Amino acid sequence: MKKPLNMLIWQWGRRGAGPKTAVEFSKAMLSISNVKAFLSLSRQAEIVQKNRNISVDFPIKTYTTVLGYLCRVLQAPLMIYKLYHIIKRKKINIAVCTMPGPMDLVMAMALRLLKIPYIVIVHDVHPHPGDGYIFQYYLQKLLIKQSRLTVTFSKYVYKQLIAVNFVPSSQIIQGWHPPFSYCSETHKPQFVSQEIKLLNFGRLLLYKGFDLLEEALDQVTIQRPYMLRIVGQGPKSAVLDRLNKRNNVIVENRWVPEEEIGKLMQWADVVILPYREASQSGIAATALAFGKPILITNVGGLSEQFKEDDLVFICEPTTDDIAKGLDEVLQLNFPLSRQKHNADKEWQEFAEYLIKEITHKIYKS
Incomplete structure (x- = not known):
């Protein structure tokens, strides 16, 4: 100017x-x-x-x-x-x-x-x-x-x-x-284990594909231990209740304060977003800023937003394809050395x- x-x-x-x-x-x-x-x-x-x-x-x-x-x-x-x-x-x-x-x-x-x-x-x-x-x-x-x-x-x-x-x-x-940029201080993880740590974060609304995720988890073929945390706020639903009853899934239906988001991203090995529809994703962009691989569905503007990024797994919004994506993710060698985005x-x-x-x-x- x-x-x-x-x-x-x-x-x-x-x-x-x-x-x-x-x-x-x-x-x-x-x-x-x-x-x-x-x-x-x-x-x-x-x-x-x-x-x-x-x-x-x-x-x-x-x-x-x-x-x-x-x-x-x-x-x-x-x-x-x-x-x-x-x-x-x-x-x-x-x-x-x-x-x-x-x-x-x-x-x-x-x-x-x-x-x-x-x-x-x-x-x-x-x-x-x-x-x-x-x-x-x-x-x-x-x-x-x-x-x-x-x-x-x-x-x-x-x-x-x-x-x-x-x-x-x-x-x-x-x-x-x-x-988005969040505090990246080192925190002690809430869960200490050798499992692959999967994170689904955001509003807990049904268009986020929790029904697809539930069915896909039953079709995963890779025999590798993992833990999935679903964290965010939304109305109670039967599918979230069923997910929470699984041995390796924890649903935390609560508001996540600003200062905790960075801690969540640091905890995760992979961010999983099996949406049925979306415009774009600030959550996925933030995960990349933390150097985390993401699994997303090919809906709305997500493929457009992330198709050029490495270690972005894009699958169709179907049970079979999400299950295949989860199999790919679970075969990765962690911890990953991935270039972070400069927010x-x-x-x-x-x-x-x-x-x-x-x-x-x-x-x-």
Whole structure:
């Protein structure tokens, strides 16, 4: 950028990939000359409460319950008024929403009053089965339609966004999903054994393919001891109960705090993601950043995202193919010496790419 750019980066979720994406993106933008990044997160964000080194320029009080959300909606005019003056005082030129949420139209209105363009990073165009966020996707549609540009993390989502025709294709930027970085300190493993350690991590929803995984485990032919940990939060289900009853499977249905994710990745020998559908995977990208091989299914944008990486086993979303993939994984010689992805570098490359696209599409169009 030849002219200084004051960029507001916001994401008002409390937990998970939303605020993490905003922090990683903001950190990367700070490395670009002539770009000054201002970060806005929820005051209740886990990543802020657990890491005091994160500087939040615009902390926003959000909500923790449905009643709290309704109260914040009623206070929307006051929020818009405050945001309007803060944004004006900071001389913001452009804003980026790194993952849409239920309150983003408040920010969009403040930006619109100031005639400041904003960009939305779209992770999913359609809700996954069991997501439970149908109303949020309607709000996302409104947010996208009012945006100046939208960004996707995969070609798969890019094509979906074109198909729904929310915005012209000229306003869509196709990017990629950089890996998340987590603390990589050495921890003592919770389970000490000579078994191959398999990890399935993420939300415990049925579209993640737990039924396929259960059947595939019965078809594994390699006689080598292994332990599979399925870790994440989701509704109780019969298939998870059955998996948990197996001698070599442990299901940990719980929220995993930010500081524990690195420990989980270090524990694992292989990350197993037998999805029935997916847009892209931040979890798989993070596993590669830790130098872990991954077993994934050929759905959505996963093959596109990882087909060039070594030690990525891509199988079809069928019981037979997943079983064959597990057999391949169990024949590997551990510990593996694998080159790790540099998460910070990949976020910087993504930020630089996005700045070039913004410059071309907004400031030179």
